Amino acid sequence: xxxxxxxxxxxxKAPLERTTIERRAVGEFDVxxxxxxxxxxxxDIHQAREGWGEAIFPMVPGHEIAGVVSEVGPxxxxxxxxxxxxxxxxVDSCRECENCVKGLEQYCLGGMVGTxxxxxxxxxxxYGGYSEKVVVDENFxxxxxxGLALDEAAPLLCAGITTYSPLRHWNAGPxxxxxxxxLGGLGxxxxxxxxxxxxxxxxxxxxxxxxDDGLKLGADHYHATSDPKTFEELAGTFDLIVSxxxxxxxxxxxxxxxxxxxxxxxxxxxxxxxxxxxxxxxxGRKTLAGSMIGGIAETQEMLDFCAAHGIGAEIELIxxxxxxxxxxxxxxxxxRYRFVIDTATI
Numbered sequence: 219x220x221x222x223x224x225x226x227x228x229x230x231k232a233p234l235e236r237t238t239i240e241r242r243a244v245g246e247f248d249v250x251x252x253x254x255x256x257x258x259x260x261x262d263i264h265q266a267r268e269g270w271g272e273a274i275f276p277m278v279p280g281h282e283i284a285g286v287v288s289e290v291g292p293x294x295x296x297x298x299x300x301x302x303x304x305x306x307x308x309v310d311s312c313r314e315c316e317n318c319v320k321g322l323e324q325y326c327l328g329g330m331v332g333t334x335x336x337x338x339x340x341x342x343x344x345y346g347g348y349s350e351k352v353v354v355d356e357n358f359x360x361x362x363x364x365g366l367a368l369d370e371a372a373p374l375l376c377a378g379i380t381t382y383s384p385l386r387h388w389n390a391g392p393x394x395x396x397x398x399x400x401l402g403g404l405g406x407x408x409x410x411x412x413x414x415x416x417x418x419x420x421x422x423x424x425x426x427x428x429x430d431d432g433l434k435l436g437a438d439h440y441h442a443t444s445d446p447k448t449f450e451e452l453a454g455t456f457d458l459i460v461s462x463x464x465x466x467x468x469x470x471x472x473x474x475x476x477x478x479x480x481x482x483x484x485x486x487x488x489x490x491x492x493x494x495x496x497x498x499x500x501x502g503r504k505t506l507a508g509s510m511i512g513g514i515a516e517t518q519e520m521l522d523f524c525a526a527h528g529i530g531a532e533i534e535l536i537x538x539x540x541x542x543x544x545x546x547x548x549x550x551x552x553x554r555y556r557f558v559i560d561t562a563t564i
Contacts, residue, residue, distance in 0.1 A: 219243055220250075223564045224349035225538055226276040230268040233542045236564065239278060239345050241353050249297050249356050250289035251305065256347035257282030257373040257531070258557040260403065260464055261487070263545050265335050269489045273335050280347025280559075281307040281333040284362055284372040294356045302362040304521070306375035307511045309333050309344060309358045321513040323358075348541065350564055360518045363525035370530025373403065373556040374521060376511065377531060381408035381460060382520040383512035384483040385415060388458045392416040397452075397459040397475065398437075401428045403548075404462035404485060406532055406555040409435045411520075412460075414527040420456070422448070422472075431554065435532075449474060462486045473498040473506065481505040531556045537563040 220241045225234045244250050262279035264270050283305040287297050297303060311318050311326035318326050331338055334346030345352075362371045381404055390396050396417040398408040405421070412419045413436025420439040421432040429440040441448040452475050459472055464486040472482055482505070499506055512520065524530065532555040536544055544557040 220351065222350040224278045224345060225541055225564060226278045226345075226348070227266040228276050230266070230273065230275065234266070234348070236538070237276065239349060241351055242340065242342075244289050244291050244353055246291045246293040247356050248291045248353050249287055249294060249303070249359050251283070251285040251303055251352050251354065251359070252288045253283055253285040253347055253350060253352060253561045255284045255369045255372040256280040256559045256561055257376065257533075258541070258544055258548065258559065259373075259376050260548055261376070263548060264464070264487070264489065266545075270487070274337070274343050277335055278345035278348050279334055280349070281305070282372045282375045282377070282558075283333070283347035283352060284368040284375070285352075288351070290356070296356045297359060297361070302364070302368060304360045304362050304371060304375045305333060305347070305352060305354050305358065306360070306379060306517055307333055309354050310339060313357070321515045323513050324511045348538070348559060348561075348564070350561060358514060360514065360521060363522055365525035365528070366521065366530055369535060369558050369560075370533055371521070372558050373407070373531035373533065374524055375517070377403050377407045377556060378411070378524060379512040379517045379520050380404055380485050380509070381462070382411050382523070383516055384460055384485060384507075384509040385412050385417075385458075386516070387509065388481050388483060390415045390417040390458060394418070394457045395420070395455055397422050397456045399423075399443075399459060399461040399467070399472065400463035400486065401432050401555070402462060402551065403531075403553070403556045406431075406435055408460050408462060409437050410529045411524075413437070414523070414529060420452075422459075456480055458483065460485060464488050466490055466492060469494050469506065470498040473504055476502065476504050478502045479504065481507055483507045483509050485509055531558075533558045535560055539563070
């Protein structure tokens, strides 16, 4: 066991505070990672404040982890000391079910083990990336290519894969019209990746406040959803819409923007249920779908894709003592576009 410093929420809705946690000893197939940077994801806030249901406390959030390997177990073959690596939203799965065998560990039928706010196979709670070090099985660690800076790579481990996976699955590319709803931590990555895939990209945001940013990031068009004319002008336009927002939306209005056989995919996760008139999908053989992160192989593919296209997250680097302030700023949409903690300050 190793004692490391971390920032934890002691209880639901309580401010995060500096503390210490125990990391397990490095096992045969484990990798010890010196965490250099940890992204702040909106889902960290949902979970620390029990927005998605009962949670485990104390909670050390953080599932956008980038760092350097400092020790490996005797059975490890994939990584060596000094390697630049990342850890995303999960640290284990059953590895045997139909989905795990297909490389879809995030949909493990036995339940994947979250990087934090979960119980590991050893029966102990998992603690995330707002900490100095983490021990993870090598099968749930990915390599950060040399072309990516570690601080800009950290958010790719959630925001990057969460948007890459549906864009790839629904075949975003040349000749396809893709809309991204919301230009935040997830949305800005969706724009960069869809543009790099060759799609014609439109941002749908509440206002035109971030229009210049959206166009710089790779969007071809930018429209305000608060303007009723947007829905008249863009009716039947898109092959694929990726909704990245975690607030309730008018899904009927968004579905009206799809072409026949188009898909509206949700990666944002509102805390409240939605209501939907099913005629909005029936009248055009449209798909309303969801997508959750990606498997380990696909996460590595995403990192390699981002390195090949020079894509990192747009970040604001913060010190650990600014975490609580950063949470409030995320909720106020006051970040361009992802907070990343310099874990040397923990």
